[in-house]
Amino acid sequence: MxxxxxxxxxxxxxxxxxxxxxxxSKSQFEQLAQTxxxxxxxxxxxxxxxxxxxxxxxxxxxxxxxxxxMAQFIRQDCENFVVLGIGGSALGNIALQTALNxxxxxxxxxxxxxPRLFVFDNVDPHQFGSFLEWVGDKLDKTIFNVISKSGRTxxxxxxxxxxxxxIEKKLGPDGLKKQVIATADAKSGTLRxxxxxxxxxxxxxxDGVGGRFSVLSPVGLLSAAVCGIDIDALLAGAxxxxxxxxxxxxxxxxxxxxxxxxxxxxxxxxxISVMMPYSYSLKDLSxxxxxxxxxxxxxxxxxxxxxxxxxxxxxxxxGTTDQHSQVQLYREGPNDKLFTFLQVAHFSRDVTIxxxxxxxxxxxxxxxxxxxxxxxxxxxxxxYALLHDKRPCLTVLFxxxxxxxxxxxxxxxxxxxxxxxxxxxxxxxxxxxxxLGKDATFALMDKPGTEALAEKIRPVATMDKAFLV
Amino acid sequence: MxxxxxxxxxxxxxxxxxxxxxxxSKSQFEQLAQTxxxxxxxxxxxxxxxxxxxxxxxxxxxxxxxxxxMAQFIRQDCENFVVLGIGGSALGNIALQTALNxxxxxxxxxxxxxPRLFVFDNVDPHQFGSFLEWVGDKLDKTIFNVISKSGRTxxxxxxxxxxxxxIEKKLGPDGLKKQVIATADAKSGTLRxxxxxxxxxxxxxxDGVGGRFSVLSPVGLLSAAVCGIDIDALLAGAxxxxxxxxxxxxxxxxxxxxxxxxxxxxxxxxxISVMMPYSYSLKDLSxxxxxxxxxxxxxxxxxxxxxxxxxxxxxxxxGTTDQHSQVQLYREGPNDKLFTFLQVAHFSRDVTIxxxxxxxxxxxxxxxxxxxxxxxxxxxxxxYALLHDKRPCLTVLFxxxxxxxxxxxxxxxxxxxxxxxxxxxxxxxxxxxxxLGKDATFALMDKPGTEALAEKIRPVATMDKAFLV
Numbered sequence: 004m005x006x007x008x009x010x011x012x013x014x015x016x017x018x019x020x021x022x023x024x025x026x027x028s029k030s031q032f033e034q035l036a037q038t039x040x041x042x043x044x045x046x047x048x049x050x051x052x053x054x055x056x057x058x059x060x061x062x063x064x065x066x067x068x069x070x071x072x073m074a075q076f077i078r079q080d081c082e083n084f085v086v087l088g089i090g091g092s093a094l095g096n097i098a099l100q101t102a103l104n105x106x107x108x109x110x111x112x113x114x115x116x117x118p119r120l121f122v123f124d125n126v127d128p129h130q131f132g133s134f135l136e137w138v139g140d141k142l143d144k145t146i147f148n149v150i151s152k153s154g155r156t157x158x159x160x161x162x163x164x165x166x167x168x169x170i171e172k173k174l175g176p177d178g179l180k181k182q183v184i185a186t187a188d189a190k191s192g193t194l195r196x197x198x199x200x201x202x203x204x205x206x207x208x209x210d211g212v213g214g215r216f217s218v219l220s221p222v223g224l225l226s227a228a229v230c231g232i233d234i235d236a237l238l239a240g241a242x243x244x245x246x247x248x249x250x251x252x253x254x255x256x257x258x259x260x261x262x263x264x265x266x267x268x269x270x271x272x273x274x275i276s277v278m279m280p281y282s283y284s285l286k287d288l289s290x291x292x293x294x295x296x297x298x299x300x301x302x303x304x305x306x307x308x309x310x311x312x313x314x315x316x317x318x319x320x321x322g323t324t325d326q327h328s329q330v331q332l333y334r335e336g337p338n339d340k341l342f343t344f345l346q347v348a349h350f351s352r353d354v355t356i357x358x359x360x361x362x363x364x365x366x367x368x369x370x371x372x373x374x375x376x377x378x379x380x381x382x383x384x385x386x387y388a389l390l391h392d393k394r395p396c397l398t399v400l401f402x403x404x405x406x407x408x409x410x411x412x413x414x415x416x417x418x419x420x421x422x423x424x425x426x427x428x429x430x431x432x433x434x435x436x437x438x439l440g441k442d443a444t445f446a447l448m449d450k451p452g453t454e455a456l457a458e459k460i461r462p463v464a465t466m467d468k469a470f471l472v
Numbered sequence: 473m474x475x476x477x478x479x480x481x482x483x484x485x486x487x488x489x490x491x492x493x494x495x496x497s498k499s500q501f502e503q504l505a506q507t508x509x510x511x512x513x514x515x516x517x518x519x520x521x522x523x524x525x526x527x528x529x530x531x532x533x534x535x536x537x538x539x540x541x542m543a544q545f546i547r548q549d550c551e552n553f554v555v556l557g558i559g560g561s562a563l564g565n566i567a568l569q570t571a572l573n574x575x576x577x578x579x580x581x582x583x584x585x586x587p588r589l590f591v592f593d594n595v596d597p598h599q600f601g602s603f604l605e606w607v608g609d610k611l612d613k614t615i616f617n618v619i620s621k622s623g624r625t626x627x628x629x630x631x632x633x634x635x636x637x638x639i640e641k642k643l644g645p646d647g648l649k650k651q652v653i654a655t656a657d658a659k660s661g662t663l664r665x666x667x668x669x670x671x672x673x674x675x676x677x678x679d680g681v682g683g684r685f686s687v688l689s690p691v692g693l694l695s696a697a698v699c700g701i702d703i704d705a706l707l708a709g710a711x712x713x714x715x716x717x718x719x720x721x722x723x724x725x726x727x728x729x730x731x732x733x734x735x736x737x738x739x740x741x742x743x744i745s746v747m748m749p750y751s752y753s754l755k756d757l758s759x760x761x762x763x764x765x766x767x768x769x770x771x772x773x774x775x776x777x778x779x780x781x782x783x784x785x786x787x788x789x790x791g792t793t794d795q796h797s798q799v800q801l802y803r804e805g806p807n808d809k810l811f812t813f814l815q816v817a818h819f820s821r822d823v824t825i826x827x828x829x830x831x832x833x834x835x836x837x838x839x840x841x842x843x844x845x846x847x848x849x850x851x852x853x854x855x856y857a858l859l860h861d862k863r864p865c866l867t868v869l870f871x872x873x874x875x876x877x878x879x880x881x882x883x884x885x886x887x888x889x890x891x892x893x894x895x896x897x898x899x900x901x902x903x904x905x906x907x908l909g910k911d912a913t914f915a916l917m918d919k920p921g922t923e924a925l926a927e928k929i930r931p932v933a934t935m936d937k938a939f940l941v
Contacts, residue, residue, distance in 0.1 A: 014939035015932070090796025106602035109579065114602060124793045126850070127752035128822045128843040129873070133575035133583060135823065158792055160835050161825045161846055168826025193832050200831040214796075257941045274806060275744070275785055283596035294797035301801025314805030316744055318787055323627055324593045326909060327559025327683075328763035332770025334905040336783030337743060353597045354604065356630045357637025362669040363623070363662050368919035369630050374597040377630055377917065381595070384912030387932045391908060400935070404598070436803035439860060440795060443853030448846065450837035463484070463856045466869070470483035472726045 007402040008243075009411045011257040015386065016264055016341075016395040025338060025393045027267060035263040036253040042425040043251045043259050046418070050249075056209065057216035057417060061241035061410070066221050067234055069206060073184070074228035078117055081146045083138065084229050086122040087162040088150035088222075091214020092186075093124035094291040095223035095413075101287040102409050103232045116231035118146070126158045135169065142173050142182060146229075150186040150222055152208040154194025157444055179203060186221055213432055215295045216417055219410070233406040240410025248418040258415055261397070262422035268341040268395060269315050269427075276315040277333070280345035281322035281382040284404055288345075289319040292416055299420045299431040306428050313427055315341075323381045330385060334392045342389060344398040345412075346382050350375040351403060476871040477712075478880045480726040484855065484865040485733055485810075494807060494862045496736060504732040505722040511894040512720045512728050515887070519718075525678065526685035526886060530710035530879070535690050536703055538675060542653070543697035547586055550615045552607065553698050555591040556631040557619035557691075560683020561655075562593035563760040564692035564882075570756040571878050572701045585700035587615070595627045604638065611642050611651060615698075619655040619691055621677040623663025626913055648672060655690055682901055684764045685886055688879070702875040709879025717887040727884055730866070731891035737810040737864060738784050738896075745784040746802070749814035750791035750851040753873055757814075758788040761885055768889045768900040775897050782896055784810075792850045799854060803861045811858060813867040814881075815851050819844040820872060 018026030027035070050058045060066070077084065086096050100122075105114040109121075123131060138145055147166050151159045170178040185198035186206045198205045206221035217223065219241055228234050248258040265276060276296065278289045301314030320329050322344070333340065354374040359366035369377070386396050399415075401408045424431025443460055446453035487495030496504070519527045529535070546553065555565050569591075574583040578590075592600060607614055616635050620628045639647040648670045655675040656663035667674045675690035686692065688710055697703050717727040734745060745765065747758045770783030789798050791813070802809065823843040828835035838846070855865050868884070870877045893900025912929055915922035 010940050012935050012940050014936045017939070089793065093793075094797065105605075106599040107606045108602075111602075111606040114605060124796075125752055125790070126792060126843050126847050128819050128847070130575040130752040131843065132821045132823045133577075133580075136574075136583060137576045137580040154832070155834060156796075157838070157846060157850070158796075161838050161841075161843060164826040164828060164835065164838055165823055165843070166826075167829070193834060196831045197829050200829065255941060260941060274808060283594055283599040290797070293794075297798050297801035297805075301803075301805035303804035312804060312806050314801045316785075316787065316801065316805070316809070318785065321594070323595060324558065324562075325762075326906070327593075327625075327627075328563065328759070329766050330909060331903045331905045332766035332783045332785065334770075334908075335772035335781060336766075336770035336785070337781050339743060340785070350597050352601045354601045354634055357633040357635075359633060360636070360666050360669065362665045365624060365662055366629050366633065368914065368917050369626070369633055372630075372917065374595050374600065374630060374634070377626060377913075378595050378597070380913050380916035381626070381909070383916055383929065383933050384909045387912045387929050388905070388909040390932060392905075398935075400940070434800045436800045436857070436861075437796070439803075440799060440850075440853045440857040443856045444846075444849050445837065447849035447852055448837050448841065460852065460856050463859060464852050466481050466867075467483050470486070471479050471481050471869070472724060472729060 007405055007408050009402070009408050009415065010400045011261055012398040012400055013260055013264060015390055016397060021390055021393040021395060025395060027264070031267070035267060039259050039263040039422065039426065040251060040253050042422055043253070043256060045425060046421055047249055047251070055421060056211040058245070060209070060212065060219040061238045061245065061414065067224060067238060070221055070224045070228050070234065073204065073206065074225060077146055077229050080144065081118045081229070082144040083141060083146070084118040084120050084226060085145060085147045086120070086150060086226050087147060087159050087166065088122070089124040089156060089158045090294060091217050092150035092159070092222055093122050094287070094294055095218025096226045097122050098287040098291040099218070099223060099227045099232055099409065100230060102284045102404065103406055104230055106283065117229055120226060120230050122226070123162055124158070126161050131162065131165070135165070139169070139173070142170055142178070146182055146184060148184045148186060148225060149194065150208070151194050152188050152214070153192045154187060154197060157441070184225070186225065215298055218291065218413060236406035237410040240407035241414040243407070244411040244414040248415065258418035258422055261415070261419040262426055264397065265315065265341060266423055266426040269313070273339050273341050273395070274315055275318055275340040277318045277320055277340050277342045278345065279320045279322050279325070279342055281378055282345060282347045282404065283321070285345050286319070286321045288409070288412065293317040293319060295416060295420050298434050300423055300427055300429065302429040303436070306430060311429070313429065322385065323378065326381065326385055330388070333394065334388055338394060340394065342394060342396045344382055344386060344396060345401070346379065346398055347401045347404050349403045476874055476877050478871070478877050478884065479869045480730055481867040481869055482729055482733060484859055490859055490862040490864060494864060496733065500736070504736060508728050508732045508891065508895065509720060509722050511891055512722070512725060514894060515890055516718055516720070524890060525680040527714065529678070529681065529688040530707045530714065530883065536693060536707060539690055539693045539697050539703065542673065542675065543694060546615055546698050549613065550587045550698070551613040552610060552615070553587040553589050553695060554614060554616045555589070555619060555695050556616060556628055556635065557591070558593040558625060558627045559763060560686050561619035561628070561691055562591050563756070563763055564687025565695045566591050567756040567760040568687070568692060568696045568701060568878065569699060571753045571873065572875055573699055575752065586698055589695060589699050591695070592631055593627070595630050600631065600634070604634070608638070608642070611639055611647070615651055615653060617653045617655060617694060618663065619677070620663050621657045621683070622661045623656060623666060626910070653694070655694065684767055687760065687882060705875035706879040709876035710883040712876070713880040713883040717884065727887035727891055730884070730888040731895055733866065734784065734810060735892055735895040738782070742808050742810050742864070743784055744787055744809040746787045746789050746809050746811045747814065748789045748791050748794070748811055750847055751814060751816045751873065752790070754814050755788070755790045757878070757881065762786040762788060764885060764889050767903050769892055769896055769898065771898040772905070775899060780898070782898065791854065792847065795850065795854055799857070802863065803857055807863060809863065811863060811865045813851055813855060813865060814870070815848065815867050816870045816873050818872045
């Protein structure tokens with residue numbers, strides 16, 4: 004295993020740097036330590052009592068073995084690997100691919116160590132139709148991985164039914180067995196039933212692990228392994244971070260510090276949490292984090308049943324790209340944000356900037372510099388500018404970008420989320436508010452038995468011309 | 473020109489729908505009309521006085537002619553078209569491509585009507601290095617469009633110097649003339665100097681038009697035309713919207729209504745503005761909007777020099793994808809957001825959902841349905857669920873998605889931004905806060921003359937190990 008680590012840097016949230024109004028003072032940090040330490044103990048207790056099964060995923064030996072065996076088989080003659088899933092069954096898959104495989108992976112046969120990867124997490128007919136047009140004559144070299152614990156998620160089910168019909172039409176009745184892998188509940192549910200009846204190869208969505216905590220299970224691991232990502236290193240990274248995040252000494256535990264600082268700022272009116280990766284590779288990990296953070300902490304009721312309506316709003320801003328889009332607001336707009344930078348200390352690949360033309364000596368400062376130096380300079384420069392305006396900034400520093408550090412990052416933010424849930428005193432593992440929208444979709448699709456709800460929705464479903472301009 | 477239009481639907485922000493605490497009452501709408509109407513007049517006055525040059529771009533006849541002539545020439549034997557730009561010199565280009573060309577454009581030779589398009593708006597060595605590895609032996613079939621008014625934007629300059637060196641090495645001293653097009657200030661600046669000295673083909677970044685308002689100039693039009701997008705229809709759409717947005721009758725002017733409703737909610741504590749397109753094609757227009765909105769309205773001082781620190785934080789959430797990531801927070805978290813849905817009434821391409829397996833009759837409701845029906849049902853269902861929790865919702869309805877309606881959308885939001893600037897009483901056209909970060913980057917890159925600033929930045933540039941865990 005690599006020796007690369009990730010680190011949390013928190014000096015730039017202190018009052019020494021950004022002053023007493025927006026910074027955290029020494030005594031406030033002591034207070035945070037006192038408040039948070041019992042929560043670390045409590046989370047360790049919950050974990051030992053088997054109440055947070057996601058924590059044990061990096062130690063599971065069956066899953067990676069199953070996944071690697073299946074991946075090895077798939078890689079023999081698969082040219083395209085397609086994930087059909089949504090939310091927790093897609094964001095982790097996308098994030099691992101962007102983080103650990105080359106930018107030109109799908110386009111460049113030479114840079115690709117595995118089949119092309121596509122992840123569809125929508126039901127847009129323009130998008131999916133364009134893909135179907137392309138893949139239509141390549142079905143026998145394409146494997147579809149349908150991921151859904153229940154199999155009743157409307158988007159995934161719809162995509163699956165399109166693909167099933169296409170495969171049966173083009174490859175005959177045995178096509179499904181060869182081209183489809185179902186990742187589903189081990190025993191019951193719609194997708195399990197369908198998979199068993201059709202004789203599909205299957206993997207398991209573990210029990211008790213919510214979608215947003217499932218990336219280190221077969222949900223996220225299969226597409227990664229198929230595309231040549233070292234899932235053993237990924238899991239080893241998660242285990243290494245587990246030790247650090249279980250540490251009951253507040254100031255040595257990066258998840259505890261991260262959760263406490265986030266909670267501190269939320270309770271003081273900074274309701275927006277901006278994640279700003281200075282690495283294109285890390286950009287989709289920010290979307291994975293957006294789900295983890297929003298769905299876990301956005302809650303109406305606390306654990307005592309009191310109405311609280313809490314939850315920081317996570318925002319992704321990619322450096323340097325979004326400097327040229329958002330930094331004006333971030334510096335001069337309301338001081339209502341906590342910034343978390345992601346920084347890579349050493350890039351495994353670099354590009355040297357060429358010489359400036361003689362007519363433009365003002366660009367000489369760039370000549371012969373590694374591009375990574377410019378990227379990291381821009382990170383520091385943006386942070387400096389934000390600090391100048393007293394905006395609090397955290398940094399997650401990656402020694403380097405590899406499967407181990409990505410595994411560490413995932414685990415760090417999962418445990419941070421659990422601890423933040425305890426600080427907010429809410430249930431971080433449910434998502435009660437997503438049901439009404441699902442039911443309303445059924446009603447709008449005329450699913451039998453939903454007529455009463457359909458009647459209620461009618462005023463929203465029909466636009467009132469008096470308000471249409 | 474197509475007869476398709478876009479429309480603003482605003483019933484679901486009224487108190488009739490979401491109640492008096494979060495909805496806008498009839499008398500509040502009358503008040504908004506009285507406040508906003510003089511601003512429409514004022515904006516029309518500014519426009520006639522030549523103070524908002526972006527307003528006239530759709531009427532410029534020179535630019536599209538130059539662009540089409542150049543595009544026609546490029547399309548003859550160019551296989552890859554690469555934009556090097558950032559912020560306003562990239563987001564519009566990306567948005568037009570995603571909105572109006574097929575999802576598989578770069579991968580599928582059959583679906584592509586033009587060269588592949590790449591837009592690089594970063595200095596990430598992993599990303600750019602991967603591209604360079606791929607493009608290295610295709611340079612003679614690749615055209616690079618460097619876009620920067622000044623030519624001193626560090627990211628664009630760095631990318632350009634890498635490409636210049638590569639082209640000169642591989643294609644000799646005449647390579648630049650053939651493979652590079654500069655879109656730059658008409659007369660002065662670094663890129664203009666370089667282009668003139670090297671004999672590059674050039675286009676013009678118009679004077680007085682900020683980057684975020686420049687997509688309908690050669691900045692955004694060339695890559696669009698090269699990739700087969702109908703720029704005449706795009707500009708015609710913008711002109712059609714111009715008429716509607718100049719209308720001094722508040723309730724007939726979609727930009728005025730949009731600006732007033734956004735301003736109303738901001739001043740009542742809803743500081744987050746979520747744009748939620750239910751169309752994969754429209755997702756990157758949301759990123760374009762994020763820059764327009766954040767950079768224009770995020771300001772420390774108002775027009776009287778009073779410190780105000782205003783500015784809504786724009787957030788992109790793609791439907792249906794982000795339903796499974798953000799809706800839990802959006803319904804149960806703080807009621808601090810205004811939602812703007814983008815909806816497409818008629819999709820020009822559709823996909824029919826296949827039959828449900830016999831073992832899963834619970835999926836029968838999807839069988840034989842068009843995917844577009846499901847997508848739009850999910851939009852209505854999500855809106856219904858949000859309204860249930862008294863969250864205000866606007867919808868921009870596209871009759872269909874084509875170059876004209878996209879042109880209408882762009883112009884609608886540009887004028888909305890100008891009117892919102894007047895309501896917020898700030899300068900919507902400057903971006904004073906981006907300078908410090910640029911200077912700090914120079915200092916960190918050891919640019920001569922920046923030593924004093926470098927000294928100030930040192931404490932931020934060096935991590936203090938006492939705060940690194």
